[in-house]
Amino acid sequence: MLDWVLDLLFPPKCPACGRYTERRDTWCDSCFAGLVKPHRLPLDAEMYSLFDGGVWALGVYEAGLRDMLRQLKYDGRKGLLPGLHRYMAAGLRQLPLAAGNGRQEGLRCNKSRADGDVSRENVLAVPVPLHPDRLKERGFNQSELLFREPMAALEIPLQSALVRCRATTPQFGLTAAEHSKNLQGAFALADGGEIAGKKVILVDDIMTTGTTLQECALVLKKAGAASIMGLVAASGRK
Numbered sequence: 001m002l003d004w005v006l007d008l009l010f011p012p013k014c015p016a017c018g019r020y021t022e023r024r025d026t027w028c029d030s031c032f033a034g035l036v037k038p039h040r041l042p043l044d045a046e047m048y049s050l051f052d053g054g055v056w057a058l059g060v061y062e063a064g065l066r067d068m069l070r071q072l073k074y075d076g077r078k079g080l081l082p083g084l085h086r087y088m089a090a091g092l093r094q095l096p097l098a099a100g101n102g103r104q105e106g107l108r109c110n111k112s113r114a115d116g117d118v119s120r121e122n123v124l125a126v127p128v129p130l131h132p133d134r135l136k137e138r139g140f141n142q143s144e145l146l147f148r149e150p151m152a153a154l155e156i157p158l159q160s161a162l163v164r165c166r167a168t169t170p171q172f173g174l175t176a177a178e179h180s181k182n183l184q185g186a187f188a189l190a191d192g193g194e195i196a197g198k199k200v201i202l203v204d205d206i207m208t209t210g211t212t213l214q215e216c217a218l219v220l221k222k223a224g225a226a227s228i229m230g231l232v233a234a235s236g237r238k
Contacts, residue, residue: 052229125151161194
């Protein structure tokens, strides 16, 4: 009843173009089709050596997508999740999470002899963690909220295998060198984190310089990850 009243008084509009939509907090079909742009991100030599499966973004961090991700992250607007999950699922369906040939197409998985389906037994999604103080302040890890449900639909478990063991200053406005220094030693393997032999998909909401993903990947590689693929909801890199 409340939703009906809200729709009557404040008809839902597309956050990108402002057109009226049937569902609240999501895009019209036209804008949605333009948002889903899975692409492989350019990496420097050090990141390239860490990420066997490359680093991928489901879309470009701009316009309506940027606004919705920021509203979820900073304003706690969890009502945006259905629309964002729709976006995430559409992008994931276009990615080589289920098959591939190493650096060219992401993580490798083996075909089941019984039914031809792709086995994901050794594939694990790991979100970039927040520091406990930030997690308490925010109440959630946005990377977990964004990826848990879409990954579950692919039968890929999401495990909080990393912890942020040192608080860092905000990354915004720092140079690449300052980014790296700021995050050195900030991450560690969580108690009970089982990474050895796993094909890890390291997930986060956005990627800017890539330093956060790189520092997390170093920990995962040291813990024995068989391969690592980076995956973010959006990135300004093209």
